[in-house]
Amino acid sequence: MALQISATNPEHPAVLLELPWQLPLEEWPEKYLVPLPRGISRHVVRYARAGTEVIAVKELAERPALREYELLRDLDRLGIPAVDPLAVVTGRTGLTGEPLEPVLVTRHLGGSMPYRSMFETTLRPATMHRLMDALAVLLVRLHLAGFAWGDCSLSNTLFRRDAGAYAAYLVDAETGELHPRLSTGQREYDLELARVNISGELLDLEASGALHPSVDPIEFGTEICARYHGLWEELTRTSVYPAGKYHYIERRIRRLNDLGFDVAEMQIEHASNGDTVTFVPKVVDAGHHQRQLLRLTGLDAEENQARRLLNDLESWMATQDDYAPGDPSPGSRLRTGRGDVRGARPEVLAHRWVREVFRPTVRAVPPELRGTMDPAEIYHELLEHRWYLSERAQHDIGLDAAVADYVRNVLPKGPQPPRPAKG
Incomplete structure (x- = not known):
């Protein structure tokens, strides 16, 4: 059988052909590989460089490879956080003509870490709670979309930093x-x-001495259930309000927005006696703050990063001379997209903030010190550092001073994550 590459992008086959498909993954030469941390897998997995991209290559039988490829494409269409499928390579043969297993090719998720790499330094219980939060949100999003995972675990998840929290993929x-x-x-x-x-998985870490002594593996395994049920109930429960109290419905929608979800479709019914109104969220979409930030600024960020950047944007807008004083608050301008005719529209101010504040601030951090942090995470870290220095000085020290101190005193001391090898 001839080598066949089924890809989502017409540019990928030509790039992928340069890789040594005639060799089992375990025998790939180092010059093709990228030294990134890998999680535990029942299959052989390697990170490699394909053109300008870093890819993950997994060997498995043809039928499950094609099935997983299609499922990942479905999740991508549904907007679920998952790795991007790039291709399936079939018809592989070895140097002596023996058949080799097909491979599934996905794009490496930049800035992500498998959970075992995160435990190379013992994680505090507070960090463990944030991991459980991220995994519960991912599982709820999958279930809202009708996806039964069948093997939810830390090993089958990648985590990215998200403004003091984590995002799970x-x-x-x-x-x-x-x-x-x-x-x-x-x-x-x-x-x-x-x-x-x-x-x-946590019991395994405990046995190896990599788990914080205060972390109970059984308790944390149970915690995912409690966090899942709490979030699912908030997103799907039916609410009954007194007739005429329509602001209660708006308050419920705002609470869902605060959790990072939009109500895309709802059902509202009046009782036959007219005394009550029943409200049911029918379709709930995640990424409320992500979409809001993208619409206003063109910046694509994780949900908590987007929330943090929007808060900074609101604060900055309030200091601008052409901000309309007739508006009740900066937040209301960002939520509704309506500005007073006497001032600049929120979209205009938002793009000015990107140009005059966000980009210059991020560019002030040398690329060689950024590690795997994306621009939104760098900006969040700088805001956190400004808050810390301002609290210590008992006055706002300003963003420029915070950046200078962060670059000089914080980044050089931090552990630098593994970097991809140059081709």
């Missing part, structure tokens, strides 16, 4: 199934698998 969809809607039993089965898998 699905990295292995091999056991997943996509349905129009999941039953309660399907969701609970997925959640029970997550509980057992996470507890087992």
